[in-house]
Amino acid sequence: MSRVIARLAELGLQLPPPLVAPPGVVLPFAFAQRVGSRVLIAGHGPQGPDGRLVGPFGKVGAEVEPDAARHAAMLTGLSMLASVQAEIGDLDRITGWRRVFGMVASAPDFHGQPEVINGFSDLIHAVFGPVTGRHVRSAVGMAVLPWNIPVEIEGELAIDGGD
Amino acid sequence: MSRVIARLAELGLQLPPPLVAPPGVVLPFAFAQRVGSRVLIAGHGPQGPDGRLVGPFGKVGAEVEPDAARHAAMLTGLSMLASVQAEIGDLDRITGWRRVFGMVASAPDFHGQPEVINGFSDLIHAVFGPVTGRHVRSAVGMAVLPWNIPVEIEGELAIDGGD
Amino acid sequence: MSRVIARLAELGLQLPPPLVAPPGVVLPFAFAQRVGSRVLIAGHGPQGPDGRLVGPFGKVGAEVEPDAARHAAMLTGLSMLASVQAEIGDLDRITGWRRVFGMVASAPDFHGQPEVINGFSDLIHAVFGPVTGRHVRSAVGMAVLPWNIPVEIEGELAIDGGD
Secondary structure (H helix, E strand, O other): OOHHHHHHHHOOOOOOOOOOOOOOOOOOOEOEEEEOOEEEEEEEOOEOOOOOEOOOOOOEOOOEOHHHHHHHHHHHHHHHHHHHHHHHOOHHHEEEEEEEEEEEEEOOOOOOHHHHHHHHHHHHHHHHHHHHOOOEEEEEEEOEOHHHOOEEEEEEEEEOOOO | OOHHHHHHHHOOOOOOOOOOOOOOOOOOOEOEEEEOOEEEEEEEOOEOOOOOEOOOOOOEOOOEOHHHHHHHHHHHHHHHHHHHHHHHOOHHHEEEEEEEEEEEEEOOOOOOHHHHHHHHHHHHHHHHHHHHOOOEEEEEEEOEOHHHOOEEEEEEEEEOOOO | OOHHHHHHHHOOOOOOOOOOOOOOOOOOOEOEEEEOOEEEEEEEOOEOOOOOEOOOOOOEOOOEOHHHHHHHHHHHHHHHHHHHHHHHOOHHHEEEEEEEEEEEEEOOOOOOHHHHHHHHHHHHHHHHHHHHOOOEEEEEEEOEOHHHOOEEEEEEEEEOOOO
């Protein structure tokens, strides 16, 4: 078993299955793409154990509580890891996190985007540690996100054995 | 004639001329920048055959219909290809698409950003095929975009002959 | 003294001290990260000489005037340079700017994001010149930014001596 998967299990977490898109939706892109030692990660949202996107849906600071959004950011991290695993085969190949772009669907007067995206960063540090898990980050307020999800995150990381 | 240009012609499409900025506007940046094998692409919008930005202007889900925005996303792809061509000379040098960040000016209750940005992804796949055209993507809802355009897309691709 | 710091002094500018985060806020990420010849830069905002985020706070086109936001974009550039210096030691190692993603907290009818982010681009060109300072850019309207800052910018640049 990979060390990353084992560490997730220690934390009581597991990766979700592939995304089950909402009915009728075509998503004609890759969820992760390896390019040499870089892995680019598409925008992801929070998934449930059945692969579907999960709520609470809406805007943080209005329908969605910040703590619930922070949990959604953690679930989004698991979704990203599942896509990376499908692309590169083994999450133990990850040698470093790079860029994290955290988007929070926000009511116009909600200013706590960093605390929401900390749900993602805290997961990454808990799983990968402070060196491999080190990343740059933005955490910003979006007008609205697809299917009314509260959080979407895209990013980049590095793996060994690239060209 | 380049294969990409020929393929666009088969689809009844052609690249727009260089952007004609709105009166009085200075845009002090590069529309595309080659760095070794990477080509970074600035945020682009939909251009008309005279080089100017074209409407419909406004927010999708309010003044702009989703289908019109989807067409704007396709036009934005053509604008990006024109900038890449100006930077690297020949679009046949493109060996792979990488990152696509699709921004849709959105009414607060519009959740169909992916379908809008599919107008871009479908163009890329139609022109470059599923292997070279493969890309990661985000499609998200912005509060507002410059000059009230409905769609703006930035991205990255790879070319041969880099360092 | 580094040439970049000397040039900033000629312009009457200096780098801010490390960010003093708002009370109670944990920011568990790197403000800049070197990866070979790439330096990735986290989302930054305008800082004052005491290291704290400075206003005017709010949305451009509502509480914040465009000219004040343009100045905030310049201050944000100084904040980014300070973080890059902390990561790589000497700003004279910068060989080229790459990607700039400029986010402007915007009232729904404010369309002048490019002019706001010009405050950043003009600084970069004044300090680094047109060749090293050349960059691709997006300038877009966000629903809201952390702590109600008017501008946040993330980016990437290149340095010598990478892998």
